[in-house]
Amino acid sequence: MKTSFRKYGRLKGQDLCEITLTNDVGMEVKLLNYGATLESLTLAGVNMVLTLPKSEDYHQERNYLGGTIGRICGRIAKGEWKHGNEVTHLPLNEGENHVHGGLGIDTDVWNFQLQADETSARAVFTIVDYAGHNGFPGNLKVKVTYRLDSQNNLDYKIEALSDQMTIFNPANHTYFTLGKRGADLMMKVAADYYLPVDGAGIPTDGMHPVAGTPFDFRKSRIIGDALAEEDEQLKLRNGFDHPFILNGEKIAAKLESHHFGLEFTTDAPAVVIYTGNHFDHSGICRDFGQYDAVTLEAQYPPVGDHNLQAITLLAGEKFERNCRYHFYQK
Template sequence: MKTAFKKYGRKDNHDLCELMLLNDSGMEVKILNYGATLEKVLLSGDDLILSLNSPADYSKERNFLGGTVGRICGRVYQGKWQLGANILQLLQNDGENHIHGGIGLDMQVWNFKLYAGSQVARADLTLVDPDGNNGYPGNLKLHAIYELDNDNNLRYELIAVSDKMTIFNPANHTYFTLGEKAKDLKMQLNADYYLPVGEDGLPNQGMKSVDQTAFDFRKVKKIGEALNSSDKQIKLRNGLDHPFILNGNRPAATLIGENHQMTMTTNAPAIVTYTANHFNHTGVANNIDQYDGITLEAQCPPSENSDLGEITLLPFEKFDRKICWSFK
């Protein structure tokens, strides 16, 4: 196992670095300390995730590719967190709603250290997000871990602690491709229910059974089948842009391509899927088109109101999100 890093720029008086993890099987993982971002997953000559043209592109405009997005990944209804009679108002940066933490964790430069052992190669990244940043209470200490082993398992763990009561629902925002276009991949999800959404992208009907819908991925099927369906929810969001409630069976998700396969396990209660619906070969992501990749965002599902009890952290309560992506 090997680790290395190289500096490629500067931002906000911090060095921007690309970190490399390499296992004995020839798999290589590249991570940026900008946004604790998963930049590349290289196996048998293929990049298995969506990546920009260069590391320097990631900080030119916000793109969410591989980033550790938070403090909340997704939308908050009217930007409000109500706890009893108390209401916290967050920035309304998506119409009336709050999205992706404002100027979030994926736009900050993290500290890092590397470790290479006989069985694993690891990158440890840390960040302190100060009390009041983007309107969130509490000084929040974060520790993101990427760990690669010789069986081509890539583990991602995000640990966080706040010194005040706060809300926290981050997610890793990697778009998977397996070296192909996501619309051509097959997918299986261990989810019996999904959350329909409204025009603003927030859930508005509670859980709905996937049975006999475009959202039924309980058995392996091509993602393109859902994208090409006449389902009103697919048409509304121009593709998949929906939370799936996991039923606890493992793995949580499987992606299958012509040459590669990925299985995913997580301790999150839901996976939010998004099929890169908005990409169109413009801006810094000029190498990416619609439906080129799919996110499998492990998080708590968004709430359709201001009751955010599921994502409330008490002072000094430990947040610990675990994900394992296994490639072959």
């Protein structure tokens, strides 16, 4: 097991570094301390995720590729959090709503430390998001650990602690391809229900059964076939951009191409599946088109009201979220 890093620039008075984790069977993971980002993941010479051409590209334009998104991944309706008799107003950065933490922690330079032994190679990232940043209360310390082992498991853990009551619902935002176009992948999701959303991506009517809809991935099927179905929800978001409520099976989701597979496990109650609907070969992501990749964003499902108890973190309460990405060759 091996770790290394290289400095590639400076931002906000801090060094920008690319970290490499390599296991004993040749799988290589590249990470950035900009946004605690998963930059690339290579198995048998094939990159499994969407990656920009250069490390320097990631901070030129916000793109969410592989980033640790927070304090919130997803949307807060009208940017309002009602707690008791108080209302916290967050910046409205997507129409009438707050999305992805404002100018969130995926745009910050994190501290990092590398560790390697006989069983794993690890990178540990830490940051303090200070009270008032993006309108959030509480000084919040966040720790993200990436751990690669020799069985081609990449573990991803987020831990956090705040000195005041706040809200926190982060997720990793890697776009998976398994060396193919996302729409061509087979996908299976252990979810009997999903959350319909309105045109702005806010849930509107609680859980709906996936049965009889394009959202039924209880058996593996090609993503593109589901995208081609006539469905008002798909039209509203130009594809999949919806929370799936996980039913507790060990493998929460599975992706497969002709040659590779990914088994995804998590202790989160939901996964937001997004099919890169906005990619249009423009900007810093000019190499990517619509439906070129798919995300598996493990988090609490977003809600349409302003009572955000599920994502409320009390002062001194420890937050922990665990994900495992197991890659294999077919």
